[in-house]
Amino acid sequence: MELEAISQLTDSFRLQAAYTYTDIRYKKSSPEEQGKRAVYAPRNQASAWLSYDVKSGPLDGLTLGSGVRYVNGITSDRLNTHTLPSYTLVDMVIGYDLTNIGINGLSAQLNVNNLTDKRYVAACNSLSYCYFGAERSIVGSVSWKF
Numbered sequence: 001m002e003l004e005a006i007s008q009l010t011d012s013f014r015l016q017a018a019y020t021y022t023d024i025r026y027k028k029s030s031p032e033e034q035g036k037r038a039v040y041a042p043r044n045q046a047s048a049w050l051s052y053d054v055k056s057g058p059l060d061g062l063t064l065g066s067g068v069r070y071v072n073g074i075t076s077d078r079l080n081t082h083t084l085p086s087y088t089l090v091d092m093v094i095g096y097d098l099t100n101i102g103i104n105g106l107s108a109q110l111n112v113n114n115l116t117d118k119r120y121v122a123a124c125n126s127l128s129y130c131y132f133g134a135e136r137s138i139v140g141s142v143s144w145k146f
Helices: none
Strands: 001-007 013-021 044-053 062-072 089-099 106-113 121-128 129-131 138-144
Touching: none
Parallel strands: none
Antiparallel strands: 001 013, 013 044, 044 062, 062 089, 089 106, 106 138, 121 129
C-alpha cells in the first residue's frame, strides 16, 4: 500500500509526504519458508520533504529543501530469524534557476544525501556478513531545458 500527499502550503513552501507498507510473503517455497516475509523488502517506509522557493529579490530563483527518510522491518534471511535495525536519514538540496540572471533554461543543483553521515546496516547475507548503507554523498548537477 502506498500513500502520498503533496501540498503547496504557500506560494513558496511545498510539502511532500509518502508512506509505503509492504507485506510480501513466500507462498511456493519449502514448508519452513511458506508464509514468511520476503527478504530485503522493508515493511514500512516513510518520507517527508519540505522545499522553499525564493520568488523575489536578489535570491529569486533559489530553492532550498530538506527531507527525512525512514525504513523499518527489513528481514535478512528467508526464515525471518533476523530483522535489521530501523534507520532514518536526512537529505537536503539547494538549487538555482539561472534564468533570473539571463541564462534561459539553465539551472544548477547540489544534493546532499545522508546529511548526518549516519552509519546504518542496509542488508545482510547472514548474521555475520552485513553491508552498511551509503555514506554521505554530495552530487552536483546542471540542467538545460530548451
